[in-house]
Amino acid sequence: MIRRAALALRVLLGAVFIYAAYTKLRQSWLLFALSIDSYQLLPEWAVFTLARTLPALELVLGVLLVAGVWLRYLSVVAAAILALFFSVMIVSYFRGAGIDCGCFGVGEPLSLKTLVRDGVLLLAALTLVLLARARSLTTKARHEGEALEARRDY
């Protein structure tokens, strides 16, 4: 059960990260820079650096999540990134400035819909963190049990 739920969540989150990267990489990186700039939180150099690196990071993270490697650590990274996005979006939404979400390409205004969507993804990532930890503990316990059995048999 835990295995299946973890599989579903990591594939979902991985696909979302890959799609988010695709929508940014298929257009000029400067358009994504404009989305980041519309949050009015970062200096110019940080806007450009983030616009150049974040899509690649999202792509790598998405692929690794789908592949299911280092799940215990990568689920924490995914949750941390989504928590950061979510908190920035919440602050900006309540500040009331007209902002481009920048979530999946350009042109989507920050709205209640985008907040709910990001909140759901964050919940999914947090659940994946717990499931990955539980799975890891279960696997560890099973290995220990098997080792104990083997020693007893011997």
Place this chain on the structure above:
Amino acid sequence: MTVMRIRSFALVVLVLALGVAGSPAAQTKTTRAVGPVTAAVRIDLFSDFQCPACKALHEQTIKRVKEEFAQTGKIRLVHHDFPLPQHKYARPAAILAAAADRLGKYDAVADALFHQQESWGQSGNVDAVVDSVLTPEERKKLREIAKDPAILANIERDVQLGERMKVGSTPTMIVTHDGKPNPIVGVVSYPVFSKYLNTIVGP
């Protein structure tokens, strides 16, 4: 023979009329649209005079974009009114600004409306702000022009155009280059936006 003369005269008049319509002077009749129609990059700006983000975009970015890109012929910048329903005085402000455009005073009125947005946004006294940048004679003319139903019809047309272009909030700029529209939502700073424009307008 007389018929021939009349035809020739009509042809000359038509050619002259077309020439005047296509000249830069005719194109710059309105200051809501700046830059050549043939520019490779076109920006359609949807804005609301009562929205604080529109004020920030206008003051921090649009004025410089107009000077450095539109007035130099690199791009065409077109202002569209998109008064939001929650902004009670945005529509009257848009009407007065559109009327001021016919007097060649759009820039002065738009600047004043954005600059004093907080005060008239609360009091609703849009007229006082507009009057502050006009002469008594211009004020009189403006009141007459503002009654023209075509002014309101143009604003409605702008709103409908925005809805068709999927404008969901203000300010929104639709940057069209190579026939592809890219919506840019919210306040963007001049350094970042100009870097983007420089990459698409070319040398």
